[in-house]
Amino acid sequence: MSTGTGADSAPAPTAHDSQPTTRPAGTAGTGRNSSMFSSLKIRNYRLFFMGQVVSNIGTWMQRIAQDWLVLSLTGSSTAVGVTTALQFLPMLLFGLYGGVLVDRLRKRPVLLVTQAAMALTALALAVLTLSGSVQIWHVYVAALAVGLATVVDNPARQTFVSELVGPGQLQNAVSLNSANFQSARLVGPAVAGLMITGVGTGWAFLFNGLSFVAPIAGLLLMRARDLHVVERAPRGKGQLREGLHYVAGRPELLWTVVLVGFIGTFGFNFPVYLSAFADDVFHAGAGSYSLFNTLMAIGSLAGALLAARRGTSRMRVLIGAAVAFGAMELVAATAPSLWLFALIMVPIGMFGMTVNVTANTGIQMTTDPAMRGRVMALYMMVFLGGSPVGAPIAGWITDAYGVRAGLAAGGAVAAAAAVTIGLILARVGNLRLSVVWNHGHPRVRFVRREKEELAAVA
Known part of the structure; x- marks a missing residue:
């Protein structure tokens, strides 16, 4: 996954362009959002968003198919729980180390590697399932592999958003990412259910593996010069x-x-x-x-x-x-x-x-x-x-x-x-709750104590 920023008029560099240049102040991605979909005006983010529309649906399909496959192989809800634990355990154990790596490295190449790794994992599971040779330990290994890739992929995707859109469009882009994911949550399980009952779980894994083509293509097509410069930690x-x-x-x-x-x-x-x-x-x-x-x-x-x-x-x-x-x-x-x-x-x-x-x-x-x-x-x-x-x-x-x-x-x-x-932060910020009636409606907000004291003296 990734996000994008940049003017469409800039010439496109090759996929091997490595170092983004500094964006001048006042370019796209600054200022208050003008519309619900304003960050989609940015070419790089648009490529990221469209890639994730496909990939997120595939991810939700694999989640449903994976649980169903484990139940089919073992008949055990405990085995489903073990599979879920294997997928989330690496983030709990190594998540902070993944963040250290992400701060040191360039985000786009990192995402190309992690997305490709997850694609290969899904395709391998598809081949094993469609050939009838899949065993429960195969699913466990696949879940663990996805979890290990997520350790780096998750913080890289989260932080790459700011490079794509800049601070002015950050909330809009993060919100649209969430909307994208929730839309896939509505579509993916339904499609997975139809596919599992119609042709089998293996095809859901295959779709998910192929769905990574979309975000990988988006990453390769992005204009490196349109990315906002972010300092990397030595x-x-x-x-x-x-x-x-x-x-x-x-x-x-x-x-x-x-x-x-x-x-x-x-x-x-x-x-x-x-x-x-x-x-x-x-x-x-x-x-x-x-x-x-x-x-x-x-x-x-x-x-x-x-x-x-x-x-x-x-x-x-x-x-x-x-x-x-x-x-x-x-x-x-x-x-x-x-x-x-x-x-x-x-x-x-x-x-x-x-x-x-x-x-x-x-x-x-x-x-x-x-x-x-x-x-x-x-x-x-x-x-x-x-x-x-x-x-x-x-x-x-x-x-x-x-x-x-x-x-x-x-x-x-x-x-x-x-x-x-809320009370702790108000105390730290030397704030107090203020309720003001405006045209018959209460307006509740926190105000600094110093300002109220100065107003009282005046």
Whole structure:
């Protein structure tokens, strides 16, 4: 995956052009977004986005096909869990080291290697499955290989966005990336289901392997001179520790990562909650489980598009969305009917995506470019690593006290964490909450205490 920036009028260099040149101030990619899709005006980002439309659908198809194949081979849900763990474990163990590498290296060549590695893995699994010789250990090895590639691919993709679009279009581009992913989440599983029942799981793996042609072609076609210059970190000792100290010394980064950790660990355990609500509470079966996920994906897509239109990344938006996310989970936990519960999935998805996009963009925009890979690796490690930690906790609460109690506990923790971190950041920034009535409507915001004191004296 990748993103793009640059004027279309610039002559195209060859694929071997290595060092992007400095972009002058005031070029495309600066200033406030003018529309929901403004970053798509940038040629390099457009190539990236179109590549990901195809690749993300393939990725979702492989996720469904992989789980189905494991169940077919073993009949064991535990084996499915092992496969998922193998895919996410490398990020938990080596994610920070991946960030160190990304800060040292040029992003586009790194992405060409990681995307090609994942393509070859999918194609190998397709050949084994279509030939009838696939065994469970083959799937385990493939999942681990994808996980190892993701260690570098994930922070590289996240940080490459800023090189493609620059700071002025960063939130718009990150939001559109999220919208792209959520759209694929709606299409990919449906296509995978049809393909698995029609021709078999092997063809889904084959489609995913071939889908990487699109992002790889986009990377090769990008104009290197249109990329925004980003300082690369020199090779040296203690760079991992340096990255951790960097985050620890900046409250706006530290507390954003902490908040995302709480929400990811306790609030995003939807595979546990939604399946239990479908079966145990509403007794409606797999169809309702699919409906819940679809409506949540629609809400997530709406949240991503609204974030793209908003064009700014503010801490108050992050805190407010996190509080609303937790509050909506509390409301959903008490929903008396299936259809009311299903409808509440839309705002839950919307507020959850707002938290994700706002935190992602805010971290990238406030981080030194030479540190961005390490900081984003920490962010993704906390975000992706939260669910494997929180899922057993959510499962235990659900088994012991019921799924309504489990969902309510997750929402309460998310909302409480958001309120607490909001108060901490307000104290660090010497802010206080101000409520002003404007044309009959309350306007809530944080203001600096010094400004209010000066106004009172005047």
